[in-house]
Amino acid sequence: MIINLEFDTPLPAIEALCDRLSFMGFTTQLYHHDEQPIIMVLQGIDATIDQSAFSDLPYVKSVSFSNEKYKLVGRHLHSQPTKIKIGGHQIGGGPFVAMAGPCTIESEDQIHTIARLVASKGATILRGGAFKPRTSPYDFQGLGEPGLRFMRDAARANGMLSISEVMQTEEVDLLTEYVDILQVGARNMQNYSLLKRLGSCGKPVFLKRGLSATYHEFLSAAEYLLAHGNPEVILCERGVRTFETLSRNTLDIGAVPFLRELTHLPIVIDPSHACGRRTVVPALSYAAAAVQADGIMVEVHTDPDRSVSDAAQAITPETFEILMKKCNAIHEVMNAI
Numbered sequence: 001m002i003i004n005l006e007f008d009t010p011l012p013a014i015e016a017l018c019d020r021l022s023f024m025g026f027t028t029q030l031y032h033h034d035e036q037p038i039i040m041v042l043q044g045i046d047a048t049i050d051q052s053a054f055s056d057l058p059y060v061k062s063v064s065f066s067n068e069k070y071k072l073v074g075r076h077l078h079s080q081p082t083k084i085k086i087g088g089h090q091i092g093g094g095p096f097v098a099m100a101g102p103c104t105i106e107s108e109d110q111i112h113t114i115a116r117l118v119a120s121k122g123a124t125i126l127r128g129g130a131f132k133p134r135t136s137p138y139d140f141q142g143l144g145e146p147g148l149r150f151m152r153d154a155a156r157a158n159g160m161l162s163i164s165e166v167m168q169t170e171e172v173d174l175l176t177e178y179v180d181i182l183q184v185g186a187r188n189m190q191n192y193s194l195l196k197r198l199g200s201c202g203k204p205v206f207l208k209r210g211l212s213a214t215y216h217e218f219l220s221a222a223e224y225l226l227a228h229g230n231p232e233v234i235l236c237e238r239g240v241r242t243f244e245t246l247s248r249n250t251l252d253i254g255a256v257p258f259l260r261e262l263t264h265l266p267i268v269i270d271p272s273h274a275c276g277r278r279t280v281v282p283a284l285s286y287a288a289a290a291v292q293a294d295g296i297m298v299e300v301h302t303d304p305d306r307s308v309s310d311a312a313q314a315i316t317p318e319t320f321e322i323l324m325k326k327c328n329a330i331h332e333v334m335n336a337i
């Protein structure tokens with residue numbers, strides 16, 4: 001349900017209304033749509049509720065029941081794209097953003113070297129896993145906190161932001177302390193306890209699409225984050241599981257235009273996990289720029305064959321440099337015409 005308030009409703013009156021609704025058992029969030037204050041009632045509404053009980057409240061202009069599935073991530077109240085601003089950086093509705101770095105943080109030296117190289121070639125966000133969701137329990141599981149510290153320092157030394165995966169609710173505080181953006185991996189897209197906890201983590205969340213998640217499931221997972229208080233969410237298409245076995249996953253490039261029609265959130269493509277093969281990563285990155293994704297997340301390593309994880313898809317800093325030049329050129333053309 002959407003409660004449209006008068007334009008000039010004073011803030012204390014809005015707060016009093018929200019308190020009253022909360023006392024009545026409803027969960028609410030306050031929005032401004034073209035400067036008009038709106039109270040979105042998220043929970044506690046059913047069809048038997050008498051609309052006049054709300055329309056008679058002070059400062060209420062009108063009340064409407066919304067059938068929107070995506071109350072908060074949908075475009076109906078938010079026609080402009082969301083721009084996430086962190087320091088001097090912007091994700092969404094601006095420059096083509098590159099998040100680059102190794103699959104796994106392997107050592108202090110490794111992450112500093114890669115950070116310096118990718119930053120010099122146009123990456124503004126340093127990626128690297130310290131808690132790794134590995135298919136086999138015997139594979140390297142990540143450096144944990146020391147790894148996060150190495151990455152934070154490497155990012156800062158090169159004027160970059162940092163992003164790393166959080167796998168469980170117990171790790172949220174630790175990740176929040178070290179990184180600028182918290183990543184939810186594909187395997188955790190529907191971990192609702194984690195999503196609820198991240199709603200109040202105070203940092204942007206990068207939500208990767210589940211291995212076989214539909215757009216509806218993907219957007220509903222994002223809706224959890226917003227409904228629990230976090231409006232700064234970036235969606236990431238990273239390939240879905242299909243019948244093809246040569247490619248690690250299959251990049252669903254159509255996800256970008258489809259999701260754009262439905263949501264105002266920024267959308268990023270991860271070509272590395274989508275294909276799993278370094279020779280294919282550049283072409284998928286160009287496709288990302290051509291469909292006007294807001295950016296890419298790419299795995300880069302100075303010695304790709306020796307990456308402790310995902311070696312087959314790691315590209316060199318030299319390849320990354322060319323890739324960035326072409327992506328920026330495509331981005332420019334797409335915006336100019």
Ligand code: PEP
Binds near residue numbers: 270
């Ligand atoms: C990653 O980006 O490090 C990762 C594990 O990706 P995904 O969750 O998409 O498999």
Ligand code: MN
Binds near residue numbers: 103104273299309310
């Ligand atoms: Mn990886």
